[in-house]
Amino acid sequence: xxxxxxxxxxxxxxxxxxxxxxxxxxxxxxxxxxxxxxxxxxxxxxxxxxxxxxxxxxxxxxxxxxxxxxxxxxxxxxxxxxxxxxxxxxxxxxxxxxxxxxxxxxxxxxxxxxxxxxxxxxxxxxxxxxxxxxxxxxxxxxxxxxxxxxxxxxxxxxxxxxxxxxxxxxxxxxxxxxxxxxxxxxxxxxxxxxxxxxxxxxxxxxxxxxxxxxxxxxxxxxxxxxxxxxxxxxxxxxxxxxxxxxxxxxxxxxxxxxxxxxxxxxxxxxxx
Amino acid sequence: xxxxxxxxxxxxxxxxxxxxxxxxxxxxxxxxxxxxxxxxxxxxxxxxxxxxxxxxxxxxxxxxxxxxxxxxxxxxxxxxxxxxxxxxxxxxxxxxxxxxxxxxxxxxxx
Numbered sequence: 386x387x388x389x390x391x392x393x394x395x396x397x398x399x400x401x402x403x404x405x406x407x408x409x410x411x412x413x414x415x416x417x418x419x420x421x422x423x424x425x426x427x428x429x430x431x432x433x434x435x436x437x438x439x440x441x442x443x444x445x446x447x448x449x450x451x452x453x454x455x456x457x458x459x460x461x462x463x464x465x466x467x468x469x470x471x472x473x474x475x476x477x478x479x480x481x482x483x484x485x486x487x488x489x490x491x492x493x494x495x496x497x498x499x500x501x502x503x504x505x506x507x508x509x510x511x512x513x514x515x516x517x518x519x520x521x522x523x524x525x526x527x528x529x530x531x532x533x534x535x536x537x538x539x540x541x542x543x544x545x546x547x548x549x550x551x552x553x554x555x556x557x558x559x560x561x562x563x564x565x566x567x568x569x570x571x572x573x574x575x576x577x578x579x580x581x582x583x584x585x586x587x588x589x590x591x592x593x594x595x596x597x598x599x600x601x602x603x604x605x606x607x608x609x610x611x612x613x614x615x616x617x618x619x620x621x622x623x624x625x626x627x628x629x630x631x632x633x634x635x636x637x638x639x640x641x642x643x644x645x646x647x648x649x650x651x652x653x654x655x656x657x
Numbered sequence: 658x659x660x661x662x663x664x665x666x667x668x669x670x671x672x673x674x675x676x677x678x679x680x681x682x683x684x685x686x687x688x689x690x691x692x693x694x695x696x697x698x699x700x701x702x703x704x705x706x707x708x709x710x711x712x713x714x715x716x717x718x719x720x721x722x723x724x725x726x727x728x729x730x731x732x733x734x735x736x737x738x739x740x741x742x743x744x745x746x747x748x749x750x751x752x753x754x755x756x757x758x759x760x761x762x763x764x765x766x767x
Contacts, residue, residue: 392744392747393743393744393746393747393748394743395747396743396746396747396750397728397743400721400727400728400746402727402728402743427754428750428754431750431753431754431757432722432750434699434703435703435722435723436722436723438696438699438700438703439700440700440703440704440707440723522693522697525690525693611697611700
């Protein structure tokens with residue numbers, strides 16, 4: 386094996402895809418050739434960097450499980466000798482081979498597979514989701530979390546009056562473990578929004594409330610962007626989006642809390 | 658800041674630095690504002706580069722690196738032969754590394 390033949394075997398070695406014999410050959414070449422060794426190390430660093438950065442092209446775990454399960458079923462199935470199947474080596478077998486797992490695994494897997502491809506390839510990074518995350522990160526970085534610091538919704542809610550032309554819901558969710566920290570004015574796509582800050586288990590949660598004037602098609606109900614969880618909903622004529630590094634389940638709980646605040650001390654989601 | 662960001666992006670390509678970074682306690686890394694900013698900048702840069710890749714290379718790369726599928730799984734999913742998966746992945750990494758180095762040397766990473 387030399388530099389011209391080693392080619393993409395370097396990648397296969399990196400990905401742990403080589404059988405022991407070929408792996409040993411490639412490794413032997415890398416030991417002998419500094420240029421190829423450098424290439425290998427650079428690719429390895431590139432790969433580990435990409436994995437560490439949480440770039441967001443990852444399909445949801447549930448979808449991935451369905452797909453790998455579907456692929457395993459298809460593989461196992463293809464190994465069983467079947468009387469109705471064309472003999473190996475025949476043209477029909479070759480042709481079927483390509484479509485095989487789609488056919489045998491059935492539609493659910495085929496659909497899930499195309500969903501996986503779509504979700505990772507056509508994933509349009511939502512400009513708006515990016516902005517929401519940017520607002521969240523900005524609030525943490527610049528120590529500009531709160532303009533009004535109070536754990537009382539009776540203080541936070543009136544603070545917005547006169548500063549912004551709607552009244553955001555500010556429920557008391559302390560019974561569900563969400564501690565109100567305060568509020569501030571922020572901007573999303575040049576539009577002023579009311580930011581409410583809650584905290585649970587040390588995680589800061591920004592809830593951004595805005596009038597539905599802008600196009601919100603880009604913001605899915607739930608999203609993960611750069612490792613942050615987003616959850617958006619509509620309430621009382623306002624668009625709300627919660628963003629945090631907390632477990633997405635907690636954001637669902639938060640949304641429920643906003644929509645159905647507990648009666649005692651709760652803030653009805655009234656209109657402005 | 659600009660210089661520091663550039664150096665760290667470039668330097669991360671060396672294996673020595675990759676190891677060093679991996680030694681840093683993950684929690685500490687996530688909480689330090691400077692680190693958060695650097696990561697965000699780097700992440701955006703890498704995303705842009707990935708999106709510049711021709712789709713057939715991006716497909717292989719994303720399925721392998723971000724979804725951790727094996728060559729065989731990628732082959733079955735996309736209908737390409739395993740050999741093609743391997744060569745496309747190699748090409749994707751070559752292109753990405755080239756873009757990375759170009760950006761670093763042109764100073765347009767930030």
